[in-house]
Amino acid sequence: MDLSGKHALVTGGGTGIGLAIAKALAEQGAQVTITGRRQEVLEEVATKGLFPMAMDVRDEDDIIAKIAAAVEARGPIQICVANAGVAEGHALHKTSMEFWRNMMSTNLDGAFLTIRESLKSMRGTDWGRIITIASIAGLRGLKGGACYTASKHGMIGLTRAISEEYMGTGFTANAICPGYVDTPIVDRNITSIASRAGISEEDALKVMVNSNRHQRLIEPEEVSAAALWLCGPGSQSINGQTIEISGGQT
Template sequence: MTIAGKHALVTGGGSGIGLAIARALAGAGAEVTITGRRAAVLDEVAGAGLYPLSMDVTQEHEVAAGVAAAVKARGPVQICIPNAGIAEGRALHKTDAAFWRQIMATNLDGAFYTVRDCLGGMRQTDWGRVIAISSIAGIKGLKGAAAYSASKHGMIGLIRSLSEDYLGTGLTFNAICPGYVDTEIISRNVTAISARAGVSEQEARAMMVEANRHKRLITPDEVAQAVLWLCGPGSSSINGQALEIAGGQV
């Protein structure tokens, strides 16, 4: 079994983990639709098997129209990677409804819309891989980030339920749960943690490095290689799992 010629869709595919996954899939021969809200960012990295599609995952109608356009251009989506997300912490007593909804709309609602609208092609072809990018915060919870943690737990619940729905078919559903990954999100969080905790940016970065069990940041390519494995030969019995990439036991 090969993914060559298969159509993959990666949300948040213009940068960071999403871009690494998209490039790995394209390198293995897939036709990859990359989505995001910033068309200029997508256009900059497009080419070599990557096809840009401007789409806001928080908007149900945009996801429906975007997936339909991608299917029309490249055929049924058989590899779906709900990756788009917001990684931002806030103490619960400082969390208002607007912040809560922003996190849920992107991280959880966006995953739901994307998977639901991609399922048609998988059901039609009786082969599919859904690999949601969750977080170790979806496994154990993250201090000071209740909304984020709840959204990532929700992603895993969605994946596990779908894996039960499609047992014994050619479709599998898994989640990947990375620790701190070396992307631009780290840079943004360094500034936020520094201001919130009253520490230097160097100390804030060290806090995130220390949180990974092997005491280094994870590379986006490490996550991408796990996705390739879940799409490749011998992966069909890996289903309903939350795969931790954190350098050790969480």
């Protein structure tokens, strides 16, 4: 695979899944703009081919300005990976409007705005890949995570609509739906689950591990391999799909 000359944008690219995808794309020759809210975190991981750019996916004006600047610096975005997100669980009757809006603003609004602004330059080319990092929660209900589940269902609906809108062109849109991945989000959720359920942190980790059908955490590189495949030769007919990475059938 040769992605030389291609400009990729990966939101949430400073850690976890986003960083793994960004590195994989850069290794194939792409110039990768990685975004996140903290510039210092991005700069710490910005190895060859990665270009850090602080951007808040909850802020429309910031997204418009920063993506335009990235395009000015590195050319049209031809690979857009909408990965930035938060994963927290609340029982529905304890979910405040503030919690709901922050989740939707980050996970769903952020994906919409990132893709919309990326398309402004992508549409001037003849090839593009839009990849959303959803979740198995986007395919089924997640107990204790109604808000998160709704946001990921929305991401998948958005992805499918984009695939239809650009059907027959050189652009594809697909959603990757991982189970629990070994990232800092899992570390934070251990404490949250233990507190809500009144169990030990060891047992909280087991809850997540056992939720994956093969009963182990997924490595970020397993997700990045799928993203790379969607950008590679022979991927042009993979469109509007939900790629499950969960160790078995969900």
